[in-house]
Amino acid sequence: MIVCHCNAVSEQTIVDEIVAGADSVAEVGARCAAGTTCGGCIPRIEALLALADEVVA
Numbered sequence: 001m002i003v004c005h006c007n008a009v010s011e012q013t014i015v016d017e018i019v020a021g022a023d024s025v026a027e028v029g030a031r032c033a034a035g036t037t038c039g040g041c042i043p044r045i046e047a048l049l050a051l052a053d054e055v056v057a
């Protein structure tokens, strides 16, 4: 499923970057460009980051 339509970044790619150590919207953006254009997908990226926090907590 595509999360960031501006940059064609899938949910899986974002999750992979979070697992690899990205711990903020800015860091995810730096790694795969998600959220760096219109910003419309940032709430979804934040939700994935929050989910990852819960999983590792």
Ligand code: FES
Pocket: 003, 004, 005, 006, 007, 034, 035, 036, 037, 038, 039, 040, 041, 042
């Ligand atoms: S949908 Fe992700 S930056 Fe526009």
